[in-house]
Amino acid sequence: MDAGSNNDVNIKAKALADALERYAGTRGALIPLLQEAQEIYGYLPREIMQEIAGKLKIPFSQVYGVATFYTQFHLKPRGRNIIRVCQGTACHVRGGARLLEAISAALGIGKNETTADGRFTLETVACLGSCGLAPVMMINEETYGRLVPEKIPAILEKY
């Protein structure tokens, strides 16, 4: 491990310690803490969940139960860019399924999978709330609307 990544580990540990400090003694802290931890690490590593359980003085099973209940939490590392294809009703009737197929074909991965180079993770989402522009997808924080499969390769190239 080089000095840079060591530094990185320290920064992350510090950020988590800060979050734990901020939520100390607050009721209902578990979900926001898991959200912050995932923000820091990109996913929820087991030892981080154990650390949170210890700090909140609750059983690990409870932390694990919450982390697996909500779709937002991920227990495995994800790619650098997260693609979220909307599967809402409006997108469905306007060809959302074909969009997912096109992305899947372009990247060679299925739903909830990550490309071998770690560049993309492909996920689906129940609705992004941009139904007026259906079908839509989000890459990281950016939303793309009025999509057709032909537009996909050019968009993916930007990442």
Place this chain on the structure above:
Amino acid sequence: MQDLKEWRETLQQQSHRGDRPSLTVGMSTCGQAAGGAKVMAALAEEIARRGLQVDISQTSCIGMCYAEPIVEVALPGKPRVFYGDVTPERVPGLIEKHLVQGEPVREWALIQLSGEATPYEGIPVMPGSTYYGRQVRVVTSRLGLTNPESLEEYIATGGYEALEKVLSGMSPEQVIEEIKISGLRGRGGAGFPTGLKWSFTRQAPGDKKYVVCNADEGDPGAFMDRSVLEGDPFAVIEGMTIAAYAIGADEGYIYCRAEYPLAIKRLKMAITAAGEKGLLGRDILGTGFNFDLHIKAGAGAFVCGEETALLASIEGKRGMPRVRPPFPAQQGLWGKPTNINNVETYANVPFIIKNGGQWFAAMGTEKSKGTKVFCLTGKVKKTGLIEVPMGITLREIIFDIAGGIQDDKQFKAVQIGGPSGGCLPEDKLDLPVDYDSLTRAGAIMGSGGMVVMDENTCMVDVARFFLNFTQAESCGKCTPCREGTKRMLEILTRICEGQGKMEDLDTLETLARVVKNTALCGLGQTCPNPILSTLQYFRQEYEAHIKDKRCPAHVCQALLVYTIDAGKCTGCGACARACPAGAISGEKKQPHRIDPALCIKCGSCMEKCKFGAISRL
């Protein structure tokens, strides 16, 4: 309180849209998805290049999603003109003609808002345009017209007048009475009378009480809560503050979907801004009334829209509903009396208090008062966010406001109320839109999603789509929902794959009724609605899938057969190159063939064929 009044008057006199030309870009999530940020950058660049003195600001969703990105151009003393489908390429022309030469570009203009100015000729005026003519904008009255991030603009446009009125002499009971007079019913879907709910929480014993806003809009096909949160966050906060005063609470939570980062950002800004001006927090407006407001970001679980599951989630647990009673009004968050309403319900409150309950009750029908915001999406010409008086018919919404079906195809069904709603056919188009009529027809108001479907939609596939969703989102606590959705989905999948039997339809109906009657919470109780309504109105489509092994809308892949018409095929080979399965063969310039055993029915060949030689049966 006097300070607030004076501040409002000063703000109104200063009216920021006075003496300088201004450009405003719709920058809610949909505006941004359509490229609003690029347009805003292009506008700024062009303004700088020409050295013009122009204010550039952002606004939220005005409702015409079909025309995003939308830009408003306003010259001093002239009507505000809204342009749709603005691209960076159109920006220089727009600025040259409208800002420099003072002439609106009529062919690009959507509507104008004239106020006291004389309207431009040849551009529809907002209240009279076909899109807005039948709408009544209350909750959405600021959307697209003000800067949602500005407390000053909120106050200048009448914001906090209601809280002022409440805190300068109304008793909590009087506030509740006013809400009862208005007849406001919960806009989250179930339609419980809001005033009654508030009085239950007020009467519940206990000195610590909570106010909670359900902003966990998880319905696929619905985005009105997002639009209101992004477009008028202060109205939601003011409504919650009034509710807190009425029920005797001093603390509140907004539980907002994490998928709505912009809504969360704007809420945070609004809470900070209101707090700084003494409109939230300790000793509000010097009256001794306290109200602290927190935001909780949801973590992605549809069931958290159910009130008891939502409360469990705020408490940091798995979002599972529990048996009611006790209702949250008696035992809610951390066991304390809690009032939960949805975003649109709270956003209505300041308008009701300001204008009086009678004013609100004068709109709508006998049992459904006021207006309702709907998200109109799917196969209509004009998708968007609309607000209409209750009692308007579906036909008026779909054909008058939204301009009818895309590409002039045949209307087939409108799906109302999200996964808990139902699909209504053409002969229900004259149904008035109110809570009770919709329920009688087998749909529900839901939160207000309205997805229009045309002849190319398969209703069995739609039912399966919703069941797939509810099955995945069922929390698994109660057996009818956990097992029932799974079995129903299996049957629907079988039918879509051409393996259905006629007795499946009876099993499906029985299962649907059992789940509806026995599930623990709203998710399970309503998830059979899409099945029951499609069985009721589109039974012949189910039968076609089962008896004829045919999908009349050509959607269910397993039932499709692709063939090439030898007479039309020129042998160009485009289809064979497009086929990912290598199922098409043939000599150059000779008619090609599709091998049904290899065909994966993706339809790529049909899209590529320029001669219309490929058909789908």
